[in-house]
Amino acid sequence: MSRALSWRAVVVWVLLAALPVLPFMSKFYLLLAFDALLFGAIAMSLDLLIGYTGLVSFGHAAFFGLGAYASAVLLERGIVSLWACLLFAVLVVGLYALVVSYFSTTRRGIYFALLTLIFAEVVYTFFRYTQTFGGSDGIQGVPPPRLVGGFAIDTPMRNYYLVLVYLGLAYLACRVLVTSHFGKVLVAIRENEDRARFLGYNVQRYKMAVCMISALLTGLGGALYPGRSAFATPDLMLWTVSGEFIIMVMIGGLGTLAGPVVGGAFFVLLQEKVSSYVDWYFIVIGLVLIFIVLFMPKGLLGIRELLGGRRWRATA
Amino acid sequence: MDYVVAILLPQLLHGLVFGAALGLLALGLTVIFGLLGVMNFAHGELYMLGAYAGIAVVGVTHSFWAALVVAPLAVGAIGAVTEVATLRPLYRREPLYGLILTFGLALVFREGVRQIWGGDMRRILPPFTGSTPLLGMTYPNYRLFLLVASSLLLLAIWLFFTKTRAGVLVRAAVQDAEMLDGLGVNVPRVFTLTFAGSAALAALAGLLLAPIFTVYPQMGVEMILLAFIVVILGGMGSMGGSVVAAVVIGLAQSLLTLWMNPQRVAIAIFAIMIVVLIVRPRGFFGREGVLE
DSSP states (O other): OOHHHHHHHHHHHHHHHHGGGSTTOOHHHHHHHHHHHHHHHHHHHHHIIIIIIOOOOSOHHHHHHHHHHHHHHHHHTTOOBHHHHHHHHHHHHHHHHHHHHHHHTTSOHHHHHHHHHHHHHHHHHHHHHOGGGTGGGOEEOOOOOBSSTTOBOOSHHHHHHHHHHHHHHHHHHHHHHHHSHHHHHHHHHHHOHHHHHHTTOOHHHHHHHHHHHHHHHHHHHHHHHHHHHSEEOGGGGOHHHHHHHHHHHHHHOTTOSHHHHHHHHHHHHHHHHHHHHOSOHHHHHHHHHHHHHHHOTTOTTHHHHHTTOOOOOTTO | OHHIIIIIHHHHHHHHHHHHHHHHHHHHHHHHHHHHOOOOTTHHHHHHHHHHHHHHHHHHHOOHHHHHHHHHHHHHHHHHHHIIIIIGGGTTSOHHHHHHHHHHHHHHHHHHHHHHHOSSOBOOOOSOOOEEEETTEEEEHHHHHHHHHHHHHHHHHHHHHHHSHHHHHHHHHHHHHHHHHHTTOOHHHHHHHHHHHHHHHHHHHHHHHTTTSOBOTTHHHHHHHHHHHHHHHHOTTOHHHHHHHHHHHHHHHHHHTTTSOHHHHHHHHHHHHHHHHHHOTTTTTOOTTSOO
């Protein structure tokens, strides 16, 4: 990583940290910023799979939704410790992800995508149609989680800083991961799986590991969601939501980590901005996606490349 | 015996009727996959467009039969334009981009329909009512018509692929598009026309099923998953496999409903799909090693 990049990174982080104290930041905008960063972080963890390993997961909504449900279930029952919520989310998402990644990683390409999709659809169907967890209404009106003692994360600003810390740690984890030897092997698998296998790497174990990491990061993000919205509903796990996650990664730029964060934030802001003017924003989002696939397959950060900037794809 | 006639037999026929229509949907999907390597996420929306185009035509002409002719043609034309404008530039790129592109197309179609017709549930009245005594029970005429129509269509498609030059060209393109190009065939045109045909088939399935189901903008979202399952089960790119798998899924779904609630049925079918993907991803009749 060059000095210039880290200097720029410092500016970005300082700006993000200073965001809530800006005069025009109302509660509404803070919650919007929360969503932007949360989905940015989730898109980034999905990028580990799509961009670095070449595995397109169409089931990330299930990891997100399970994390949200895990946390909402505890909060609803009066266990309001944030740490308990996160731990429980890790457990639940981890168990589910273990099963999904074990079976899905035996297949590649379109079969991997479809396996993850169908597994997620099983989870969706379960939560949507069994009344144990509120059926189609989900779990509504949960209290905010508490960090320590009586310190509740109950204001948009506290939520914002919580998600900022989560994004920071997740980014750090992903960055360390992709620059490590492990990350290099992932890229090798993406480029030529058979050759990576011939070199003696246990390809499936690497794929499983990166699936688990990506799923857990997404699940942790999901666990933060009820604190902001006070609910968890099955709609969070619909397969079209998984599709939206992929859109975020594509908008930002595959295999860049920072790109998908921008892509996720861009997606959230675009949806919010367009939907305040017209109610056909999905047409706009669909057209943006089509435009990006056709004309700038490297995503938003890929523009830099076209303009002669340095390559962001550090590991490629 | 009463159980068989009153419950089992109608359910079996329901499954067969649904399976045949599902076959029309899955067939287009599997041909496009074989041809372009793209899992078409917008296929469910073409199915949905068929039903809405039918509503539009019925609204003007008051004739279901006119709709049955016009709607697939209209959706086929939409399919052709879409293919030329968006999929053609992606021929040389990774299939992943095609998959994501069609996801975007699906969003546009779904929202477009919701804007034009609204999000309410709608119905198309069947062109005829009444029922026919059959094997000791009475069965609705429209469903019988649906079964016959779907079967005849499937037969016609089979004849198209085996007996006509155009059909052979499509199969040749599935096998080896580059070689076909080298032999002087206009391959992009084959792709476009095939995509249009697959869109028209999806539209036909949507319109034919509309009098039994309800019509709403999200109707394709659920059907496409089922169609994916059928395509995988039959073996990606295998047309005969798709038809067989469609009937199997149709029967499984309607028979399982006898013993389980619909949600459990959905989960059971997902489970079948997961097992097939893990144990035998090439499905019933797929070629070994294709994208496994």
